[in-house]
Amino acid sequence: MKLVSEKEIEIINYLLAAEQNVCEVIKVTDDFPELTLPQAYEIQEQLLVRRQVEKDVRFIGVKLGLTSKAKQEMMGVDKAIYGFLQSDMLAFEWEAIQYTALIHPKVEPEIAFLIAEDLQGTNVTAADVLRATKYVAPALEVIDSRYKDFRFTLVDVIADNCSSAKFIIGSTWVSPDAIDLENIGMVLSKNGEVAQTGSSAAVLGHPANAIAWAVNELGARGKGLKKGDIVLSGAMSEAITFQAGDAVTAQFDSLGSVAMYCK
Ligand code: 0L1
Ligand code: MG
Numbered sequence: 001m002k003l004v005s006e007k008e009i010e011i012i013n014y015l016l017a018a019e020q021n022v023c024e025v026i027k028v029t030d031d032f033p034e035l036t037l038p039q040a041y042e043i044q045e046q047l048l049v050r051r052q053v054e055k056d057v058r059f060i061g062v063k064l065g066l067t068s069k070a071k072q073e074m075m076g077v078d079k080a081i082y083g084f085l086q087s088d089m090l091a092f093e094w095e096a097i098q099y100t101a102l103i104h105p106k107v108e109p110e111i112a113f114l115i116a117e118d119l120q121g122t123n124v125t126a127a128d129v130l131r132a133t134k135y136v137a138p139a140l141e142v143i144d145s146r147y148k149d150f151r152f153t154l155v156d157v158i159a160d161n162c163s164s165a166k167f168i169i170g171s172t173w174v175s176p177d178a179i180d181l182e183n184i185g186m187v188l189s190k191n192g193e194v195a196q197t198g199s200s201a202a203v204l205g206h207p208a209n210a211i212a213w214a215v216n217e218l219g220a221r222g223k224g225l226k227k228g229d230i231v232l233s234g235a236m237s238e239a240i241t242f243q244a245g246d247a248v249t250a251q252f253d254s255l256g257s258v259a260m261y262c263k
Contacts, residue, residue: 004046007032008039012047015160016054018146024103027147027156040158041221048084048161060230061085061115062218063141065162066154067210067234068202077154080204082214083162085230091166096263097142099244102165105144106239107260109188109250111181111200111207112139112169113231120224124215126208130176132225133208138170138258140250141232143239167232170258179254182206186236187251195248198237207233 004012011028018025029035035043051057065081066072072079091097099105116134144165147156157163184200204210210233218224225231242248242262249259 008043011043015146022103024148025146027152029153029156035155040155043159044161055088057086057088059084060087063232064210064214064234067204081158081162083164089166091168093259096261099262102144105142106241107140107142107248108235108239109186110139110141110232110235112137115225115229117227119215120219122216122219124212126212129208129211133176135173136176137173138252138255140168140258140260142166168260170256172256185253188237189249191247195240196237200236202236203234210234
């Protein structure tokens with residue numbers, strides 16, 4: 001078992017309380033400016049272990065963030081980030097997302113990968129990712145940074161499990177060989193009005209590149225993807241805000257659509 005420092009415990013308690021109390025908080029680097037990127041991933045890991053025990057949830061996959069050059073430039077970073085999906089984050093098209101359970105949610109369109117075999121290493125390629133993938137599917141990710149006004153540094157957002165909150169997978173599951181994953185167009189609509197358009201090319205050139213990057217990062221920390229994992233490969237457009245009463249749909253070329261309703 002890993003020993004966690006008092007400072008790390010304080011940060012974990014702070015972020016878990018923000019989620020539990022549905023209350024935004026000041027970013028942790030305001031109080032701990034010396035926090036490093038490896039420490040942020042350590043805090044993320046321990047926070048998720050606490051969540052696993054306290055909420056009795058399972059790890060069900062991995063998510064990527066900051067995979068588009070546009071978002072990296074906006075944040076002044078040159079790196080993607082990863083976090084983990086737990087079973088209470090899985091939501092369904094037929095069950096409304098409850099607005100009051102979230103702080104200031106946004107939603108973004110992504111391509112989900114269903115991993116059919118364990119994948120671990122530090123030289124993993126996009127081709128390896130595609131070989132290990134049974135299906136890809138359309139997905140919506142609801143992000144809900146625990147930080148005030150969604151303002152944070154790279155270290156803050158990693159500690160906060162990359163703003164993860166909920167995700168929904170659509171019903172069209174396709175073999176990755178059956179489509180041109182490099183260039184899937186997507187239209188995101190809110191209440192029937194187009195809100196964003198995007199392409200899978202925005203996800204580090206190809207979503208499988210993004211996942212290969214994450215597997216190599218995980219590999220350097222002695223971790224990897226497991227058979228049955230779901231991986232959210234990264235946003236294909238900017239995230240949009242929504243409120244109670246809003247319906248959001250993402251329509252993808254070759255992959256059908258995925259929808260959510262918020263009550
Ligand atoms: O899933 C994501 O792309 C979120 C990454 C963190 C950045 C944000 O909260 O906007
Ligand atoms: Mg995302």
